[in-house]
C-alpha cells in the first residue's frame with residue numbers, strides 16, 4: 056500500500072462546477088449516473104491538457120460519455136482505484152454510468168443498506184465507492200441528486216439540500232430531485248431511502264428565517280426523537296449567541312441508522328446518525344446517552360460552519376474542522392450542563408486514552424505528515440488533542456479575542472477549503488498576537504512533560520518556580536523543539552487561601568512557558584506557599600511536582616480551582632494505588648492509606664458540594680488511567696489494587712455511603728437536567744460502593760433494579776448486581792439479566808447496553824460467559840455497535856479478563872480483527888488499539904500481545920486500514 060504525504064499536496068488538475076447524480080435504487084443492483092461539468096484548473100501550469108483521473112472502486116463501469124460522445128474502453132484506462140480519460144478541451148462534460156450493490160456492502164462506506172433502508176457514509180473517501188469522481192475535499196461542486204425507487208418500499212427519499220421536484224415514472228417507480236445551493240465536496244454527500252417516520256419542528260433564526268427541522272427514524276422509534284430535537288434547537292441558538300453563526304438552508308434533517316461506523320456525520324443539510332447517538336427516551340436511555348446525544352447533535356450541527364461552509368483542503372487538515380468542532384461542542388455542553396464536570400471528563404479521557412496514543416507506535420501530530428489509510432486518522436489526537444490546541448488559543452487570546460478570530464476566519468474563508476494555517480493566521484491577525492512558536496502543536500507529536508521545582512526565600516519574600524519541558528520522542532520525530540505552553544497556576548497560603556498574584560488581586564495567573572527551562576519569580580510572598588499547577592488543565596501536558604500525600608489532601612480540600620481540587624484527589628489516589636499495585640505484584644499484604652478514606656469522607660460530608668463534582672471526586676482513577684501512568688504495566692496487579700481500595704472505602708465509609716444514597720432518593724419524574732443528572736450520578740456512585748458490602752446491601756440493589764422508573768437507575772443497579780462480588784448476588788444478577796433481556800430484546804439500543812454490562816464484568820468466570828454471548832441472537836458481527844458493545848468493551852474496559860495470563864483474551868480480539876478485516880476494515884482497525892500498546896506491558900502480556908499482532912499480519916489480503924496499524928505497531 057502507498058503512503059500519502061502532506062508535502063506532496065497539489066491542487067487538482069480540474070475542478071468540478073456542477074455534479075448531477077441519479078440513483079435508480081434496486082434490490083439486485085443500483086444504477087448510478089453522473090453528469091459532471093469539468094474545467095481546467097488554470098492556477099496550475101500545464102503543458103498539454105493532462106488526462107482526467109477520477110477516483111473509483113467497487114463498482115461496475117457501464118458507460119462513459121465526454122461531451123455527449125461515447126468513450127470506448129480502448130480510449131480510457133481503468134484500474135482498481137481510478138478511471139483515466141483523455142481530455143481535449145479546457146471545459147467539458149463527463150457522464151458516467153456505473154452499477155453498485157449496496158446490499159452487499161458490509162464496509163458501511165459509500166452506499167449501503169441498514170435494516171432495509173439505503174443510506175450513505177462518504178467521509179473520508181466513501182464517495183468513490185458510489186461513482187467515479189474527484190473524491191477530495193478541495194473539489195467543490197453544486198450538487199443536484201435524483202433518487203428513483205419503489206414507493207412501496209422506499210416512500211421516503213432524501214438527499215442534501217432542498218427538494219425541488221418529484222414525480223412518478225411509467226414503471227411505477229417514484230423519483231425526487233434534491234439540490235444544494237452551495238458548493239460542497241463529495242464527502243458531505245448523503246442519500247437515504249426507506250420506510251421512515253419523522254418528527255417535525257421549526258426553528259426561527261436570529262434573522263427571522265423559519266427553518267424546518269426533521270428527524271427520521273424507523274416507525275418503532277418515533278417516540279425516541281424528542282431529546283435530539285430539543286438538543287438541535289439548543290445548538291442552533293447557541294451557535295448564534297456564541298459564534299454569530301446562522302443556519303443557511305431552509306431545512307435541516309437528521310436520520311437515525313442502526314449500522315454506522317462512526318457516531319454521526321455532518322452531511323450538508325442531511326446529517327446521518329448512529330441510532331445510539333440520537334434515539335432516547337427515559338425508560339431506555341441512560342443519562343450518559345442523553346448527554347452524548349446532546350453533544351453529538353451539537354457537534355454535527357456546528358460542523359455546518361466549522362467543516363461545511365469552511366472545509367479542509369486535504370485530509371491532513373482534518374483537525375481544522377474536528378479539533379475546532381470538538382472544542383465548540385465541549386463549550387456547548389459546558390454551557391448546558393456542569394462546566395467543571397465537563398472539563399473533568401474531557402481531561403480524564405484525554406489523559407487516559409489520547410496520552411496513551413501519543414506514547415505509542417501510532418503517535419502523530421494533530422496535523423499528520425503522512426498516512427496510508429485516512430480512516431485511521433480519525434483519532435483521539437486529531438479530535439481531542441486538536442480541541443485542546445484550539446482551547447489553548449482561546450485561552451491565549453481570551454474569549455472576545457477568540458470570537459474576533461473566528462469571525463475573521465469564517466468571513467475570510469467562507470466557501471473555501473483551507474488548512475490549519477488559515478485558522479491560526481485568522482486568530483493572529485484578529486488579535487495581533489504571534490503564534491509562531493505555538494504552531495509547533497500542529498506539527499510535533501507527543502505529550503510534553505513539565506517538571507516543576509520551587510524555592511521559597513523567606514528573607515527576600517520571594518518564591519520561584521522553575522519549569523522544565525521535555526517531549527519524549529515519537530515515531531519519526533526524535534528531536535522536539537520547545538512548545539509554547541500556557542500554564543495556569545495559583546499559590547495557596549498555609550491556611551489554604553489563594554494568594555493575590557497581581558495588583559488586581561487575581562489568584563490565578565497564566566505562565567507562558569516557551570523555553571526548555573524557565574524561572575518565574577513571585578514577589579511579596581509572606582510564607583512558603585503551595586503551588587496549584589495547570590489549573591483547569593490549561594494545556595495537554597503531564598506535570599511532575601513532588602507533592603506529598605498530605606499536600607495533595609490539603610489541595611483536595613482547599614484549592615479554589617474546581618478542576619484542580621478534583622485533580623489533587625486523583626493524584627492522591629493514584630499515588631496510593633500505585634504503591635498498592637506494586638505490593639500486589641509482589642504478593643505482599645495490602646493496607647489502604649487512611650488519607651484516601653479521609654478525603655472521601657470529607658467529600659461525602661460536604662453537602663454544599665455540587666453533587667456532580669462530588670460524584671467525580673468519589674470515583675477512583677480507572678484501571679486505564681493507572682495503566683497510562685505506569686512505567687511498565689501489570690494490569691492484573693492494577694486491578695487487584697483498585698478492587699482492594701474500592702472494598703476498603705466501601706467498608707470504612709459504609710454508613711456515609713448509605714446516608715447519602717438515602718438522602719438522594721426521589722420520586723421525581725425523569726428529566727435529563729444537569730441538576731437531576733448530578734443527583735443520580737452521586738446516588739449511583741454510592742450504590743456502587745454499597746454493592747461491595749457483601750450480602751448486606753443486596754436487597755438495596757435488587758430493590759433499585761426492580762423499582763427504578765428510568766434506565767439510568769435501572770442500568771446502574773444492573774451493573775452493580777452483575778459486578779457484586781458476593782456469592783449470593785450471582786443468582787440475583789442472573790435473574791436481573793434475564794429479566795432485562797426479556798423486557799427489552801426488541802430494542803436495539805438497550806440490547807447494546809445489555810451486551811456491554813456483561814462484557815465489562817470483571818468477576819471470575821465472566822470470560823466464559825462473554826465467549827458464549829458471541830452466539831447470542833442479540834450479537835451481530837455486521838453491526839459495529841454490537842462489536843463495540845461486546846468485543847470493544849471487553850478489550851478496552853475489562854482488563855482483568857482481556858489480559859488474563861492464558862492469552863485467551865488477546866486471541867479473542869485478534870480473531871475478530873481477522874474476521875472484520877474482510878467484513879468491515881474500519882472497525883477491524885479500531886479494534887487493534889489495545890494490542891498496539893504491547894510494548895508497555897510486562898511479561899507474559901507483552902510477548903502474547905505481540906504474537907497476536909504477528910498472527911494478524913500474516914493474514915492474506917490485509918486491508919489498508921489494518922495493514923497500516925499492524926505495521927506501525929510491530930516496527
Ligand code: DPP
Pocket residue numbers: 178317318319320321354355358377
Ligand atoms: N462524522 C464525524 C464527525 O463528525 C466525521 N466528520 O466527527
Ligand code: ZN
Pocket residue numbers: 354358376377380
Ligand atoms: Zn466532527
